[in-house]
Amino acid sequence: MKIDDPAVVSEVREALARYEKALMEDDIAAMDDLFRQAPQTVRYGVGEVLYGYDEIAAFRRGRGGSPQRKLGRVEIATYGDSFATANVEFFREGTDRRGRQSQSWVKFPDGWKVVSAHVSIEGSGS
Numbered sequence: 001m002k003i004d005d006p007a008v009v010s011e012v013r014e015a016l017a018r019y020e021k022a023l024m025e026d027d028i029a030a031m032d033d034l035f036r037q038a039p040q041t042v043r044y045g046v047g048e049v050l051y052g053y054d055e056i057a058a059f060r061r062g063r064g065g066s067p068q069r070k071l072g073r074v075e076i077a078t079y080g081d082s083f084a085t086a087n088v089e090f091f092r093e094g095t096d097r098r099g100r101q102s103q104s105w106v107k108f109p110d111g112w113k114v115v116s117a118h119v120s121i122e123g124s125g126s
Contacts, residue, residue: 001080008078015112016076016086019103026065032057036106036113043117046099068093079083082107098122 002008015034023031033051035041043059050056072089072105085107090099104116 004078005081008081008084010078010085011107012076012078012112013074015105016074016088016103018031019114020071024068028057028060031060034112035117036108036115038115042117043114043119045119046121046124062116069099072098084112092103 003083008087019029020036021027022034035043035053035056037053039054041053041056043050045059048059050059061098069090069092072091074089075087078084083104086103086105088101088103090101092099092108099119099121102118103114105112106111106115
C-alpha cells in the first residue's frame with residue numbers, strides 16, 4: 001500500500017477545498033454531495049451528534065449556514081488510493097479559539113466522500 005501518494009493527496013485536497021467553499025457559501029447541495037449518502041455516515045459537531053446521511057442533511061437545512069472561518073493547519077494523509085484522513089484547524093470570525101475538524105474520506109465510483117466527521121472548538125468541552 002502506498003501512503004501519501006502525491007496524486008491521491010492532491011485529489012483529497014481538491015475535495016476538501018470544495019467542501020470548505022460549499023461550507024462558507026452555505027451551498028447545501030454541494031455539501032450533501034460530498035458526504036456519503038448512507039446510514040453509516042456519521043458527523044459529530046460542536047453541539048450535535050448526527051447518525052446517517054439523512055440526519056446530517058436535515059441538520060444542514062435547519063441551521064442557517066455555518067459561522068465564517070479561516071483555516072489554519074491542514075494535514076491530509078492517504079492510505080492506498082481510496083482512503084484518506086483530513087485534519088484541519090480553523091478559526092471562526094470574532095474569536096481566537098481554535099476549532100478542529102477531522103474527516104475520513106473514501107473514494108467511491110462517484111468520487112471522494114466523507115464517511116465520518118468530527119468538529120470541536122478548543123476549550124468548549126465539546
